[in-house]
Amino acid sequence: MIGFLVKAGLFYIAWQVIYELVIFSDGRLDQFLAVSVALLAKNALAVFGWDINVWDRLIVIDGYRGVEVLNECNALTLMALYSGFIISFQGPNQKRILYLLSGIGIIFILNVFRIMAFSLATVYFQPHWDTFHEFSSFIFFYPVILGIWYQWTLLSEKNTQSASEFSLA
Amino acid sequence: MNNKLTTLIIILLSMLTFVLAQDPPPLPGAPNQGPIGGMVWLAISGFILAAKKYFGSH
Numbered sequence: 008m009i010g011f012l013v014k015a016g017l018f019y020i021a022w023q024v025i026y027e028l029v030i031f032s033d034g035r036l037d038q039f040l041a042v043s044v045a046l047l048a049k050n051a052l053a054v055f056g057w058d059i060n061v062w063d064r065l066i067v068i069d070g071y072r073g074v075e076v077l078n079e080c081n082a083l084t085l086m087a088l089y090s091g092f093i094i095s096f097q098g099p100n101q102k103r104i105l106y107l108l109s110g111i112g113i114i115f116i117l118n119v120f121r122i123m124a125f126s127l128a129t130v131y132f133q134p135h136w137d138t139f140h141e142f143s144s145f146i147f148f149y150p151v152i153l154g155i156w157y158q159w160t161l162l163s164e165k166n167t168q169s170a171s172e173f174s175l176a
Numbered sequence: 177m178n179n180k181l182t183t184l185i186i187i188l189l190s191m192l193t194f195v196l197a198q199d200p201p202p203l204p205g206a207p208n209q210g211p212i213g214g215m216v217w218l219a220i221s222g223f224i225l226a227a228k229k230y231f232g233s234h
Contacts, residue, residue, distance in 0.1 A: 008230040065207055072208055079211030088215060092222045096229075129208060136208055144212050153221055160229040 014095035022087045031078075038064075040081035044115070048122040059126065066122065071129040072136075074122060082118040085148060086111045092156050098163035110155050114148065121147045 030036050041064045049061040058069040067073035093106050121143055128139050 008227060011226050011230070067207070072206070075207040075209045077209050077211060080209065082212060085212055085215065085218075088219060088222075092226070096226055125208065140208070141213055144214050145217075148212070149214070149218050149221070152218060153225070156222055156225055160225060164229065 011095050011097075015091050018091045018094055019087075022091070026083075026087075030083075037078045037081055037083060040083055040115070041076040041078065044081060044118050044122055045076045047119045048126060051119065052123055052126060057126075066126055068126055068130055072133060074125045074129065076122060080118075080122075082114050082148075085152075086114050089114060089152055089155075093159055096156075096159060096163060097167070098159060099166050102162060106155065106159055110152070113151060113155070117147050117151060 045061050045064055045066045049059050049066050052059050052068070060067050060069070064076045065073050066076070089110050090107055093103060093110065098106075124143065124147070125136075125140065128136050132139065
């Protein structure tokens, strides 16, 4: 447990330093995530017949208030938080890479759905937009992330058991 | 007559540049912004999950 806490602590300190000094000042990763999420959300809603436009990070259904995908909305910090747990909690390394990549991909896709939902919220319940926004992470992200983390702990447990059986034999 | 026509065309052309140079229509309001909130709860849940797994198996 101490090992997990130390690894997680070091990971988040390293992430914060790298983000502040490199990623944030460079800006390209944040920009890419924000613009691609806005563009994919726009395209998905356009498939369903919505008259919708996107300008850079801003996505607007015609005649309604837009949604702006800020750096804090592009899910990069959430991807780091997710990765921190998978990296710090013991488990098989090959599967770890699989869990990291697929988890980050899932978070990206969930964020597209979230931004789509935000755009539709401007049409159907703009007065309650702030409330919807406040709870959106608990609807879109957290159940899925906790589910994957739980699966990872089960996998880790299984791996530890089979390793101890192997050493006993 | 020719002079009037020329003047009219020049005025129309200059007006056209004004029309084309307009900004896009304003949005109905400032855009909504949606930073991801409550991440501390996810972190706490992750810690509890890890602790439960660790102390449960030891």
